[in-house]
Amino acid sequence: MAKKLKKLISDTEAFLKEYDEVSASGGTVDQSRLSGLLSYLNRWLLYFQHERLIHLIVTVLFGLCEIIIFSLFVLIERWYILPLLLLFTVLLVPYIFHYFTLENGVQKLYDLADALEKRKER
Numbered sequence: 001m002a003k004k005l006k007k008l009i010s011d012t013e014a015f016l017k018e019y020d021e022v023s024a025s026g027g028t029v030d031q032s033r034l035s036g037l038l039s040y041l042n043r044w045l046l047y048f049q050h051e052r053l054i055h056l057i058v059t060v061l062f063g064l065c066e067i068i069i070f071s072l073f074v075l076i077e078r079w080y081i082l083p084l085l086l087l088f089t090v091l092l093v094p095y096i097f098h099y100f101t102l103e104n105g106v107q108k109l110y111d112l113a114d115a116l117e118k119r120k121e122r
Contacts, residue, residue, distance in 0.1 A: 001051060002098070005105040008044055012037065012112045019119060031120070038116045045113060048106045055099045062092045 015037055022029050066088045073081040 002101050002105070004044075005048060005102065005109075008041065009105060009108050009112065012041060012109075012116070016112070016115055016119070023119075023122075034116060034120055038113065038120060041109065041113050041116065045106070045109055048102070048109065052099075052102050052106055055095065055102055059092070059095045059099045062088060062095055066092055 015033075019029060019034065066085070069081060069085045069088055073085060
């Protein structure tokens with residue numbers, strides 16, 4: 001999923017750069033291509049928003065489980081709880097990094113969609 005997000009961002013940035021270069025040189029800009037890219041970007045934004053929500057829920061649940069297991073370990077002081085605590089830590093850390101990537105990518109897509117909208121209005 002992160003690869004698709006990065007590719008979509010780089011393709012849109014490349015299009016915007018090309019669009020600005022053609023506009024600056026006084027050339028004719030293809031508005032249908034702009035509209036098509038904007039439509040495509042908006043479809044993917046809906047998908048990424050859903051993906052972001054699901055990953056937020058999973059990350060929060062893993063974080064809560066981590067807190068509960070750690071609290072349980074502190075309260076009853078049984079060493080056999082440590083492997084479970086370690087397992088949730090190993091699962092939680094990649095989820096946090098993935099959610100961070102997803103969140104920042106979606107925010108970047110919002111900015112790119114706004115930039116496309118501004119160019120469409122010209």
